[in-house]
Amino acid sequence: MTIDSPAAAASDAPVRPIREWHALTLEEQTAEWTALVSWVTWIHDLYELSREERLPLCWPQHPGLVEELRSLKFWRDVLYTSRDSGGAHSPRSWHGELRQTLAAAGNFWAPTCRAGHTSAALLSEAHPDLAQRWHAHGPPLMASSPALGPASSLPDMLADAEMATALDQGEARPHSRSMPYYVHLAGTWWTRSNDGATWLRCTDPDHHAHLDDTSARMRAADTVRDQLTKQ
Numbered sequence: 001m002t003i004d005s006p007a008a009a010a011s012d013a014p015v016r017p018i019r020e021w022h023a024l025t026l027e028e029q030t031a032e033w034t035a036l037v038s039w040v041t042w043i044h045d046l047y048e049l050s051r052e053e054r055l056p057l058c059w060p061q062h063p064g065l066v067e068e069l070r071s072l073k074f075w076r077d078v079l080y081t082s083r084d085s086g087g088a089h090s091p092r093s094w095h096g097e098l099r100q101t102l103a104a105a106g107n108f109w110a111p112t113c114r115a116g117h118t119s120a121a122l123l124s125e126a127h128p129d130l131a132q133r134w135h136a137h138g139p140p141l142m143a144s145s146p147a148l149g150p151a152s153s154l155p156d157m158l159a160d161a162e163m164a165t166a167l168d169q170g171e172a173r174p175h176s177r178s179m180p181y182y183v184h185l186a187g188t189w190w191t192r193s194n195d196g197a198t199w200l201r202c203t204d205p206d207h208h209a210h211l212d213d214t215s216a217r218m219r220a221a222d223t224v225r226d227q228l229t230k231q
Contacts, residue, residue: 005046006038017181017191018074020207036066039073047098054102056110058117065109068101078178093221154186158199163190175211176218182211 166172175182
């Protein structure tokens with residue numbers, strides 16, 4: 001039996017980063033969701049995920065699990081369809097992450113859904129005033145905290161040549177081998193624009209924190225892989 005995969009051809013075009021759902025237009029959301037469902041359907045059959053229901057069938061109702069699957073789809077697209085994947089992790093690494101996601105799917109994202117989907121409580125419903133209390137508390141500022149530096153005067157855009165110079169001189173570093181289209185420079189993250197001629201500064205704090213976290217983990221994986229290769 002042949003399992004048809006979503007059509008994909010190798011491309012030389014710059015890899016476009018994942019965008020948040022709320023940053024997409026309604027038409028873009030519809031197109032991306034259709035592509036994700038088709039991809040998950042293919043992955044479900046290709047990796048026999050019906051065994052022990054390794055992927056909960058209610059995955060679309062778990063936003064965190066949706067984001068995990070989006071990330072796996074994005075990574076695989078780069079790994080298998082881009083001629084210049086920037087030294088992406090090997091397919092073996094991808095499959096390891098797939099197994100970890102499936103383990104988390106049943107134990108973390110959907111631990112009570114074996115007999116049918118159960119929705120998690122929204123913070124605003126379970127604790128209506130909690131978010132307001134969090135805002136009122138403020139960030140964890142200590143008496144020993146370093147003094148604040150001057151406000152950032154960074155531009156929102158850099159020419160590709162400027163970023164190339166910063167990378168060559170060691171002033172900037174790529175996010176990781178598999179995501180070279182994100183670069184950390186001058187205390188902030190930058191992403192390559194669709195035209196490939198400029199870099200745009202990432203100004204969303206949540207996006208910035210996500211890049212910090214994923215860069216640390218993926219660069220650590222790069223280091224482990226290098227060490228194993230040398231053995």
